[in-house]
Amino acid sequence: MKNNVIIVGGGIMGASAAYELSRLGRQVTILDLAEVPNRHAASGDQLRTFRMTYGKDAFYTEMAAKSLPLWLDLCQQSSDKFMVQHGFLDLAVQAHGYVEHCLQVLQDHRVPCQVLQKEDIRRHYPMMNSRAFRFGLLHKDGGMIWAMRAVSSILGLAQRKGVKVRTHTHVASLIKAKGVITALKDTAGRIHEAGTFLFAPGAWTPELLKSYHLPIKVTRQQQLYLRPPYNRGRYRQEHFPPFYVQSQGFYGLPMHIHGFMKIAENRKGPPGKPGDVNEREITPAFERKVRTFLKRFVPELAGFTEHEGHVSYYTNTKDDDFIMGRLPDVSNGFLMTGFSGHGFKFAPLLGQAMAQLIVGGKSDLNLHRFRLNRF
Numbered sequence: 001m002k003n004n005v006i007i008v009g010g011g012i013m014g015a016s017a018a019y020e021l022s023r024l025g026r027q028v029t030i031l032d033l034a035e036v037p038n039r040h041a042a043s044g045d046q047l048r049t050f051r052m053t054y055g056k057d058a059f060y061t062e063m064a065a066k067s068l069p070l071w072l073d074l075c076q077q078s079s080d081k082f083m084v085q086h087g088f089l090d091l092a093v094q095a096h097g098y099v100e101h102c103l104q105v106l107q108d109h110r111v112p113c114q115v116l117q118k119e120d121i122r123r124h125y126p127m128m129n130s131r132a133f134r135f136g137l138l139h140k141d142g143g144m145i146w147a148m149r150a151v152s153s154i155l156g157l158a159q160r161k162g163v164k165v166r167t168h169t170h171v172a173s174l175i176k177a178k179g180v181i182t183a184l185k186d187t188a189g190r191i192h193e194a195g196t197f198l199f200a201p202g203a204w205t206p207e208l209l210k211s212y213h214l215p216i217k218v219t220r221q222q223q224l225y226l227r228p229p230y231n232r233g234r235y236r237q238e239h240f241p242p243f244y245v246q247s248q249g250f251y252g253l254p255m256h257i258h259g260f261m262k263i264a265e266n267r268k269g270p271p272g273k274p275g276d277v278n279e280r281e282i283t284p285a286f287e288r289k290v291r292t293f294l295k296r297f298v299p300e301l302a303g304f305t306e307h308e309g310h311v312s313y314y315t316n317t318k319d320d321d322f323i324m325g326r327l328p329d330v331s332n333g334f335l336m337t338g339f340s341g342h343g344f345k346f347a348p349l350l351g352q353a354m355a356q357l358i359v360g361g362k363s364d365l366n367l368h369r370f371r372l373n374r375f
């Protein structure tokens, strides 16, 4: 029993931690309320961007650089190339801003990158309105990750190491005695016992861990998938990298599902929780906002006629840093949550750090910035 770990949540974080714990000799069981990957969870989407640029915040650039070889290793081990590296493009609208800081940090960390002047932007990405940008910054190690495929492949590797996955098991409460969690109770009344418990329930965290009053706000994020009306070939992944116009809050991904590409806003949406709206429906106001952005920056897309919506949820902390560590009142309870809409790219590194913390009491990655008691 001492060797057994139960993980609540089979998203990318639970899956990554499970795999690493199994490599460290733990008997792991994942409990998830749905199928895994759960299509309604943050990890249950088609694509996630992988960027190494975080403005001035070199800490995240360093974490991305450490995560990259782990992703590539996972692709190799699972024989599934779910990571695609055709580069990541940051676009600057004003001078002296975020993208200059990105450039400085990439150069300081010797991450290969290239500054694109207006003329280069026009030549390489003729669909972009190059006059609207001051310059671009392309880093070739960046790209994107097929999210659900990554979750499935990592779970597959974990299962080969003996990890058990129990789907449709909705954990409802924690049973505690004398400073430890002794078991979990699910909504069907079943009891799940283990020596250690890790909670990685994504946007369901406030519901499951209500009694902890965690400083987390879940927000509803709208994403728009559109079919380029013209020149579709230009939007294929080999020609068109994922891009971010940070000053406008918008990012985009190349064409990927049935000829559709994604445009979304990285700013926090209104409060929400999984299941509270029809997840295919986006508001007319959001559609207008996307068109206005495209009119200015990628004009030939602004007249799109075919589109679909997708709503999913960010699990935000106040400072957008993650929460990783022990639960405050029990010695055998751990938490990884609060990924604030940007955690996916770091999952293998964070899973490794969490497994080391559980097994050895400390991790190679310094988790101080992610401690719960900073709030």
Ligand SMILES: Cc1cc2nc3c(=O)[nH]c(=O)nc-3n(C[C@H](O)[C@H](O)[C@H](O)COP(=O)(O)OP(=O)(O)OC[C@H]3O[C@@H](n4cnc5c(N)ncnc54)[C@H](O)[C@@H]3O)c2cc1C
Residues within 6 Å of the ligand: 008, 009, 010, 011, 012, 013, 014, 031, 032, 033, 034, 036, 037, 038, 041, 042, 043, 044, 047, 048, 049, 050, 169, 170, 171, 172, 200, 201, 202, 203, 204, 205, 208, 221, 223, 312, 313, 314, 336, 337, 339, 340, 341, 342, 343, 344, 345, 346
């Ligand atoms: C729209 C959007 C765009 C994003 N874009 C990016 C990006 O481009 N790059 C990037 O790095 N990151 C991005 N992120 C963030 C990233 O997707 C998340 O940080 C990451 O997927 C979180 O993974 P998770 O495992 O913590 O949570 P989830 O994927 O939500 O998994 C939680 C799991 O827990 C299960 N669960 C919950 N409660 C219970 C319970 N009580 N009992 C049993 N099971 C339970 C759920 O079913 C689910 O499977 C984005 C997020 C969103 C929403």
